Amino acid sequence: MSVGAQSSSKNGGCFRWGALALGTLALLLTVVLAIVGFMGWRAQAALRAQYPPPGQMVDVGGYKLHLYCQGSGSPTVILVAGFGGFSLDWSLVQPEVAQTTRVCAYDLAGFGWSERGPNAPTMENIVAELHTLLTEGGIEGPYVLVGHSVGGPYVRAYAFRHPEEVVGLVLVDDSGEDQAERIAAALASHENEGGGSNLNDQINLLMEQLILRVLQGLDTLGIFAMSPESFPGAFPPLPEEVLKVYKGVALSTGSFIAVYREAGAYMEDNMAAVQEMNITSLGDIPLVVLSAQKWVLPPSLGLSAEEMAEIWAEMHAELASLSSRGKVVPAEESSHFIQCLQPELVIGAILQVIEDYQGTDSSS
Secondary structure, rough: OOHHHHHHHHHHHHHHHHHHHHHHHHHHHHHHHHHHHHHHHHHHHHHHOOOOOOOOEEEOOOEEEEEEOOOOOOOHHHHHHHHOOHHHOOOOHHHHHHHOOEEEOOOOOOOOOOOOOOOOHHHEEEHHHHHHHHHOOOOOOOEEEEEOOHHHHHHHHHHOOOOOEEEEEEEEEEOOOOOHHHHHHHHHHOOOHOOHHEEEEEHHHHHHHHHHHHHHHHHOOOOOHOHHHHHHOOOOOOOEEEEEHHHHHHHHOOOOOHHHHHHOOOOOHHHHHHHOOOOOOOOOOOOOEEEEEOOOOOOOHHOOOHHHHHHHHHHHHHHHHOOOOEEEEEOOOOOOOHHHHHHHHHHHHHHHHHHHHHHOOOOO
């Protein structure tokens, strides 16, 4: 045999052994993923069995949303959580309000106990889903709507679309629909000082998206469902026993991160949709804006806590002016989650709005 033939034979043998090694590795990886996926599926199923929905599951058009009501009386208070949250966000508020009137918390499609629907999470769809949920769930008005963070624009859009149903609003550290523009304007004054802040923003955004993709994959496989307490995501500052349920429910479907990412992708368009509604007045309904006063900001944001507080104060004052009976109540000891850190303020604001409405209603 010639030297060339021997070399060719040797190379061919190496190729075959290499292909066999890669094939074996791929097979092992597939087996491992299948085992992990099965274990994750079982862990997710166990969490769903451990934490069943406390309220009713209401069909809103081929899929069901979770609606949890307590108490009795009128008006009915509707609690709307902020971005990524669900009904458990109101655990420290709902039972107390229920001693006075009926109060209902619900989960947006795909979050908490609610099923993931076929509709994109646009502002119009969110408002329409809530309206259908209340109708199909047999929850009669009138309503006092309470919205936290981006739940604020949601409830304001609902009040604008259905003014005959809404008799009061409580906005809990409302994320105004133009907050991004306000922050951008403040950052513009720092552009010359920052030198390359746009590039840093792009890098941070790419890193955030990469991390979310990795987390989504692990969530889908059920990795986090095997040990919910170790999930690294940020959750509301709730009591430990509530937080345990919160994580268990969030990680029981394998779609929490996917839904979170989808909702985030529509956020800019949703805020633009509220701006296009041009809500300049909500009449004379009782309106309370609770405004967080404690700011802890990452240095990468480029704004000081004082600058952000100034933006927030101006924005919340404008929101309160939407009603001739609107007012701002500062939450001196709270950051963003006022309903968790100072629940008594939220409870008091809701009861005050109810009292103001009932006083107006009885005198009319």
